[in-house]
Amino acid sequence: MIQGHGDDTFRYKDIRMNFSSNIYAHADLGSLQTFLTERMGVISQYPEPDAYSLATVIAQRLHVPIGSVLVTNGAVEAIYLVAQMLAGEGIRHYMVSQPTFSEYEDACKMFGMEKGEGGACWICNPNNPTGTVARRLPLDKYKVTVIDQSYEDLTAARLMSPAEAVAAESVIQIHSLTKTYAVPGLRVGYIVASEALVSRLQRWQRPWSVNALAVEAGKWLLLHHVSVVPDLSAYLAETQRLYRALNQLPMIQALPTETNFMLARIESATAAELKEYLATKHRMLIRDASNFSGLNEHYFRISAQRPEENDALIAAIASFH
Numbered sequence: 001m002i003q004g005h006g007d008d009t010f011r012y013k014d015i016r017m018n019f020s021s022n023i024y025a026h027a028d029l030g031s032l033q034t035f036l037t038e039r040m041g042v043i044s045q046y047p048e049p050d051a052y053s054l055a056t057v058i059a060q061r062l063h064v065p066i067g068s069v070l071v072t073n074g075a076v077e078a079i080y081l082v083a084q085m086l087a088g089e090g091i092r093h094y095m096v097s098q099p100t101f102s103e104y105e106d107a108c109k110m111f112g113m114e115k116g117e118g119g120a121c122w123i124c125n126p127n128n129p130t131g132t133v134a135r136r137l138p139l140d141k142y143k144v145t146v147i148d149q150s151y152e153d154l155t156a157a158r159l160m161s162p163a164e165a166v167a168a169e170s171v172i173q174i175h176s177l178t179k180t181y182a183v184p185g186l187r188v189g190y191i192v193a194s195e196a197l198v199s200r201l202q203r204w205q206r207p208w209s210v211n212a213l214a215v216e217a218g219k220w221l222l223l224h225h226v227s228v229v230p231d232l233s234a235y236l237a238e239t240q241r242l243y244r245a246l247n248q249l250p251m252i253q254a255l256p257t258e259t260n261f262m263l264a265r266i267e268s269a270t271a272a273e274l275k276e277y278l279a280t281k282h283r284m285l286i287r288d289a290s291n292f293s294g295l296n297e298h299y300f301r302i303s304a305q306r307p308e309e310n311d312a313l314i315a316a317i318a319s320f321h
Contacts, residue, residue, distance in 0.1 A: 025305055026305070108120075239304035
């Protein structure tokens with residue numbers, strides 16, 4: 001696992017606008033916090049070994065069999081669990097298109113897999129850090145296709161449904177309640193796949209991997225149909241406005257996106273230099289994307305915020321020289 005996944009506010013003093021995390025920054029979690037305060041008693045008991053009650057709620061919500069859902073300690077546990085299972089069952093090769101989330105390749109390498117055709121294909125959809133959406137998936141070319149849909153609730157594009165993933169039999173779909181509900185500290189995600197694949201994955205998962213508060217929070221969020229983005233259409237429209245405004249700056253090239261974050265390139269300096277300037281002079285934080293495989297020191301990622309914050313970012317970047 002590499003350092004530098006973004007949101008490193010701890011490195012700076014008094015960051016006031018955080019564009020570095022691709023989680024929605026203005027979620028109102030007050031009701032969830034109140035609920036969890038009332039449920040603190042669960043920490044004195046062991047949680048369910050397999051988070052079965054949360055899996056049941058997820059299955060009902062998605063209209064898939066309970067045996068097709070596996071709850072995990074965030075999407076990252078799901079990624080490493082899948083890689084461990086694949087390697088343990090003798091699949092030696094993986095394919096990943098770059099740039100994308102580094103943990104796919106890190107997980108495969110951890111369990112001795114090598115890059116090559118014919119084994120497993122990993123797809124982030126929408127993709128991090130580009131925000132692009134793949135319409136055509138290579139389901140027939142690989143023994144297993146792993147599709148990480150962590151950002152599925154931050155795009156209007158049509159993606160593969162959980163029911164389609166179950167029916168496909170060779171697809172493992174990864175989901176993130178962390179991203180959907182803006183609760184990265186809770187670490188809760190889940191896998192959807194055929195019952196046969198989920199059964200195989202369960203053999204590799206450690207018991208009690210999801211803590212009791214995360215289980216309670218996940219159930220509450222799903223059962224109350226919480227939506228942390230008040231108006232997704234308006235938010236995505238604001239993202240496109242920010243994209244156009246960035247491309248009006250002579251030193252910046254922003255790349256097309258279909259979600260709330262985007263990849264951009266600065267020509268006249270490095271992303272690290274721009275990041276340092278924004279953090280120290282304007283109390284704004286962006287994501288230096290130079291550590292994504294396939295990118296260089298000129299790339300950075302930003303997530304759209306409120307219009308006034310986005311305008312402030314544009315003005316701050318324009319003043320950089």
